[in-house]
Structure formats: structure tokens, C-alpha cells
Amino acid sequence: MEHNAKLVSSEVAALWSAYMQNSMAYCIVQHFAAVNEDPDSTDIIQTALTNCQFVVNEVKGIFEKENHAIPIGFTQEDVNLKASRLYSDLFTMRYIKYMAAAGTAAAAALLEVLARNDVRELFSEISAKFMKLYNDSCDLLLKKGAFVRSPTISPMEKAEYLQDESFLSGLMGRHRPLTAIELAHISKNTETNSIGRTFISGFSQTAKSPKVRKYMERGTEIAAKHETVFRDILIKDGVPLPSSWDSTLSQSIEPPFSDKLMMFQIDSLIALSVAGYGTAIGTSLRKDLGGHYTRLMAEILQFANDGTELMIENRWLEQPPQNVDREALRNRK
Missing domain, CATH: 1.20.1260.10 (Ferritin, core subunit, four-helix bundle)
Structure with a gap:
């Protein structure tokens, strides 16, 4: 028998969150694209827009198929493409790098709680798309000498085990x-x-x-x-x-x-x-x-x-999908 599994709560949560985050990011990157003056950034900005739109469309398709309400999320009403520049082009690239890293990590982490094949395939593709976007933005920042690196440390001379618990707090008051x-x-x-x-x-x-x-x-x-x-x-x-x-x-x-x-x-x-x-x-x-x-x-x-x-x-916080309130149903008038 063919088993048509319904979306479970973890899958609904993952899809809903992805829709909200990517519809928001799409609006932000649209503004960045409208004011961008750096030709080196054009392709990466366009890829960021394409990725966000892909996620929104795919989630919408799954929700429509399952008769789930489509989230309100964020639309063209939330972005003014005629507004003047607010942030620098360099900040745009750093935001995209950060957004891509967060998207990659979130999609990969969510795979553990996804059962349905189509949802797993979607988040696997999301992770791959945003990982490439992350690497491309890193490469551009490195090329421009604008990648902020972590502090460097001296090479470790040898591997050894800890000798006492002072490692957890301090050594002689320090x-x-x-x-x-x-x-x-x-x-x-x-x-x-x-x-x-x-x-x-x-x-x-x-x-x-x-x-x-x-x-x-x-x-x-x-x-x-x-x-x-x-x-x-x-x-x-x-x-x-x-x-x-x-x-x-x-x-x-x-x-x-x-x-x-x-x-x-x-x-x-x-x-x-x-x-x-x-x-x-x-x-x-x-x-x-x-x-x-x-x-x-x-x-x-x-x-x-x-x-x-x-x-x-201000009625700006959209209610996430939630379980049925059984008590409210029992106490209805």
C-alpha cells in the first residue's frame, strides 16, 4: 500500500521558519540590490535573491499541497525599493555571508527531525545552495581584503593530557x-x-x-x-x-x-x-x-x-503553527 505521510510537527515548524526567514531576507537583499554600486557583488546578490525566492516558493508549494495555511511572512509592503542607501556595499556582502552561514547551519541541523523524503530533499538542497553562497561571498571578501579573521595562535608544540583542575578556572589567581x-x-x-x-x-x-x-x-x-x-x-x-x-x-x-x-x-x-x-x-x-x-x-x-x-x-508577530487547544474546544459556549 502507498503510504501518504502527513507533515509532522517538526516538519511544519521547519518549513514555517524557513518561509519566514527567507521572505524577510529576500526583502532586505532587494534593497541591497537596488542601491548596489559594486559590480563584483552583483552576481552574489542575485544568487542570494534567487535562493530566498526558491525557499519561499518550495515551502508554499508543500503547504498548498497539504492544505496548510501559507504564512503571511514579508512582502513588497515591507520594503521600499526607492529608499536611499542606508548600509555600505561592503556590509551587504558581510550580511549575505552571515545569512548564508546561518541558512546552511539551520537547514543541516533540521534534517535530523525531518522524516518525509520531499522535505528532507528540500532542506538538503537549501543547505547546498546556501553553502555555495557562503563560499562565494567568502571568496569575494577575501579578494577585497575585507574578510575578518579570527585571532591567530602559535602552533601547538605537542599534544598532552591535562594535569589538574586548575585548567577550569585559574592558575595562581589568574x-x-x-x-x-x-x-x-x-x-x-x-x-x-x-x-x-x-x-x-x-x-x-x-x-x-x-x-x-x-x-x-x-x-x-x-x-x-x-x-x-x-x-x-x-x-x-x-x-x-x-x-x-x-x-x-x-x-x-x-x-x-x-x-x-x-x-x-x-x-x-x-x-x-x-x-x-x-x-x-x-x-x-x-x-x-x-x-x-x-x-x-x-x-x-x-x-x-x-x-x-x-x-x-502592534500586531506584527505572526502566530506560529500550533497544536489544537482541546480545553478551549471543551469550554466553548
């Missing part, structure tokens, strides 16, 4: 040197905050709502604070600081994006930060690092909660 894994996470989380700070700075000067502008200003301060914490750790460890990420902004106050889209983008960046901090906690053996990550995570979670309340207040 912290032992950072491991390569710890350095990698500090660099990654610094990058996330740098991108977020640049984005939020632009959002804070173009948002229409005074409440959203105030929220964005607060986000800029938080991102700058977190960057400073990570950079101070590197300075105290005597690690050469990596180049700072480009944060060039124009003086335009004409919003290229809707307040709804800007709030959702910040929410997405916060989710990536929380995931990054959580992974860092699990792989950082120095206890002071765990303390930093835990404290900073609590701060951005509170920031995210306040943002969620603001989005609900």
Missing part, C-alpha cells in the same frame, strides 16, 4: 590562556554583535515608530556592550584583536524596511546570539567565560521578551 575553541566562539559572538549593532543603528534612525526607535537604541547599546566584553577578554589574554566589522551608515532617515520587518530581523539575530552563547557555554572550559555568557544571555533574553511584547502590541 586565568590560563584561552583555548583555540574558546577563541573561536568569542570571535563568532563578537561578529554576531557587530552585525547586529550595525543593523540596529540603521534601524534606529529610520524606524517610524518612536517606541521602535527607542527599542533599537537600547539594542545598539546592548550589542556595543557585549562586543566590549568579548574584546576585553581578548585584550586581557594578550590576543591581537581582529579588525572591526564595517559599520558605515549613511545619514538617510528614509526607511527601506517596515518596522515589522526590522523587529523580526532583530528577533532573528537575538535567536542566533542565544544559540551562539549556549554553544560557547558548552565548549568553554574556563569558568569565567561561562559566567560572562550566562550573564549576557540573560540580558538579551530580556531584550527579546520586550521586543516580543512590542510586536504583539
Whole structure:
């Protein structure tokens, strides 16, 4: 007998999230394409648009086939293609690189909870498409000398086992040197905050709502604070600081994006930060690092909660698919 399996909850969640993220990214990259002046970036920007549109169309097709409601997501109403430039062309490439890395990682991670062949094939293709986009954007940034690398360390002379538990905290009142894994996470989380700070700075000067502008200003301060914490750790460890990420902004106050889209983008960046901090906690053996990550995570979670309340207040937060409320059905009048 032919078995026509219905979508399970994990598949619905993966498809819904992919639709939301890619319909948003499509709007953002459309603005970047409209103001781009770098001919070297044209093909990569077009590929980013094509990838996002592919994901949106494929998810829509599966949902229509399964009689699932199509998410509202983000549309042409959320982007103003006539708006003046807000971010530099270099930031465009760094955003696409970051977006492609996040898309690749998310698609690969979701494969574990997908059962249906068509859904697995879709996310396998998404992962492959965004991985190529990531590599192409890396190559261009390297060509331009604009790829921000992690700090370098001296080659390890020999492999050996730890001798005592002082490795976990400090050595005679001081912290032992950072491991390569710890350095990698500090660099990654610094990058996330740098991108977020640049984005939020632009959002804070173009948002229409005074409440959203105030929220964005607060986000800029938080991102700058977190960057400073990570950079101070590197300075105290005597690690050469990596180049700072480009944060060039124009003086335009004409919003290229809707307040709804800007709030959702910040929410997405916060989710990536929380995931990054959580992974860092699990792989950082120095206890002071765990303390930093835990404290900073609590701060951005509170920031995210306040943002969620603001989005609900303005009816900008789309309800994710959810299970049937049996109690509400039983208590209906």
C-alpha cells in the first residue's frame, strides 16, 4: 500500500521558519540590490535573491499541497525599493555571508527531525545552495581584503593530557590562556554583535515608530556592550584583536524596511546570539567565560521578551503553527 505521510510537527515548524526567514531576507537583499554600486557583488546578490525566492516558493508549494495555511511572512509592503542607501556595499556582502552561514547551519541541523523524503530533499538542497553562497561571498571578501579573521595562535608544540583542575578556572589567581575553541566562539559572538549593532543603528534612525526607535537604541547599546566584553577578554589574554566589522551608515532617515520587518530581523539575530552563547557555554572550559555568557544571555533574553511584547502590541508577530487547544474546544459556549 502507498503510504501518504502527513507533515509532522517538526516538519511544519521547519518549513514555517524557513518561509519566514527567507521572505524577510529576500526583502532586505532587494534593497541591497537596488542601491548596489559594486559590480563584483552583483552576481552574489542575485544568487542570494534567487535562493530566498526558491525557499519561499518550495515551502508554499508543500503547504498548498497539504492544505496548510501559507504564512503571511514579508512582502513588497515591507520594503521600499526607492529608499536611499542606508548600509555600505561592503556590509551587504558581510550580511549575505552571515545569512548564508546561518541558512546552511539551520537547514543541516533540521534534517535530523525531518522524516518525509520531499522535505528532507528540500532542506538538503537549501543547505547546498546556501553553502555555495557562503563560499562565494567568502571568496569575494577575501579578494577585497575585507574578510575578518579570527585571532591567530602559535602552533601547538605537542599534544598532552591535562594535569589538574586548575585548567577550569585559574592558575595562581589568574586565568590560563584561552583555548583555540574558546577563541573561536568569542570571535563568532563578537561578529554576531557587530552585525547586529550595525543593523540596529540603521534601524534606529529610520524606524517610524518612536517606541521602535527607542527599542533599537537600547539594542545598539546592548550589542556595543557585549562586543566590549568579548574584546576585553581578548585584550586581557594578550590576543591581537581582529579588525572591526564595517559599520558605515549613511545619514538617510528614509526607511527601506517596515518596522515589522526590522523587529523580526532583530528577533532573528537575538535567536542566533542565544544559540551562539549556549554553544560557547558548552565548549568553554574556563569558568569565567561561562559566567560572562550566562550573564549576557540573560540580558538579551530580556531584550527579546520586550521586543516580543512590542510586536504583539502592534500586531506584527505572526502566530506560529500550533497544536489544537482541546480545553478551549471543551469550554466553548
